[in-house]
Amino acid sequence: MQKETKKVLTLQAATYEKRLFWILCFVCPQICGFSEVSFILFSPEIKQEPGDRGRLPLLRRFTGQKERKMILKELKIDTWIGDPTNCYVIFDEESKEIMCIDPAGDVDKIEDLIKNVFKGNLKYIYLTHCHGDHIAGVNELKRRCGGKILIHRIDSEGLNNVDINLSEYIGLPDIELEADSRIDDGDLIHLGNLEFKVIHTPGHTKGGTSLYCKEEQCLFSGDTLFRGTWGRTDLPTSSLEDIMESITKKLMILPEETIVYPGHGKATMIKEEKPIYLELKPKLW
Numbered sequence: 001m002q003k004e005t006k007k008v009l010t011l012q013a014a015t016y017e018k019r020l021f022w023i024l025c026f027v028c029p030q031i032c033g034f035s036e037v038s039f040i041l042f043s044p045e046i047k048q049e050p051g052d053r054g055r056l057p058l059l060r061r062f063t064g065q066k067e068r069k070m071i072l073k074e075l076k077i078d079t080w081i082g083d084p085t086n087c088y089v090i091f092d093e094e095s096k097e098i099m100c101i102d103p104a105g106d107v108d109k110i111e112d113l114i115k116n117v118f119k120g121n122l123k124y125i126y127l128t129h130c131h132g133d134h135i136a137g138v139n140e141l142k143r144r145c146g147g148k149i150l151i152h153r154i155d156s157e158g159l160n161n162v163d164i165n166l167s168e169y170i171g172l173p174d175i176e177l178e179a180d181s182r183i184d185d186g187d188l189i190h191l192g193n194l195e196f197k198v199i200h201t202p203g204h205t206k207g208g209t210s211l212y213c214k215e216e217q218c219l220f221s222g223d224t225l226f227r228g229t230w231g232r233t234d235l236p237t238s239s240l241e242d243i244m245e246s247i248t249k250k251l252m253i254l255p256e257e258t259i260v261y262p263g264h265g266k267a268t269m270i271k272e273e274k275p276i277y278l279e280l281k282p283k284l285w
Helices: 002-032 107-117 138-145 155-160 240-251 270-284
Strands: 038-042 059-063 066-077 085-092 097-101 121-126 148-152 181-183 188-191 194-200 209-213 218-222 259-262
Touching (some): 085 107, 121 138, 148 155
Parallel strands (some): 121 148
Antiparallel strands (some): 066 085, 085 097
């Protein structure tokens, strides 16, 4: 009898917990004045591939009653130096438009995502900077799938300069390519109904950029900001002073819940990185 009573009480408790969960998710925010509640849900459409090393394979973002239209796929691309390069493929479900950020290689895999999985149209190839380990697959991807190549006007000069893009240094064939559009700080890039803002973040390279989507609360930081550290500043056109200024004055002012997707390594959040730079600031300035 005691066991049955305990079982009933357990079921009742579970029911109350579920009710409390939905109240917290949907009722409390309305009472407190919050406009939305954010979720990240994995899509059943794609299974994670063995080579993806446990990263977020494919995610959808939902906020409250409104479903977000962005689907993000992260690919880890080996470039024979250090950590693999993170290539991001962004898909807007409504318009079927696609943007690929830093296609460093594995073009077969990227092409398959675009044509067979998403079945969309590649609109943009966005380059956070001009280094060879981020641009090695650009020419081939453009040949197969089209898309406009976007890069900051300063780093566009490095696309045809092996001494700046370092393609020879990292063991790649000499890379030469031309940008279709030279972007600058504050420019807005539209992918369907998604809007991305270009943030000029010099330091790792003089024309390095980060790409911010306010609606999705995410930042693609290239080699400017990593989890727990920042990009190298011992390379052509790089500067420690510039990268610190870019991070502290342009990136750390973003909302703390912003998810940061870097050019290498694991994702992080602004709130996780901010204490590092608050501690460093008195030592560096």
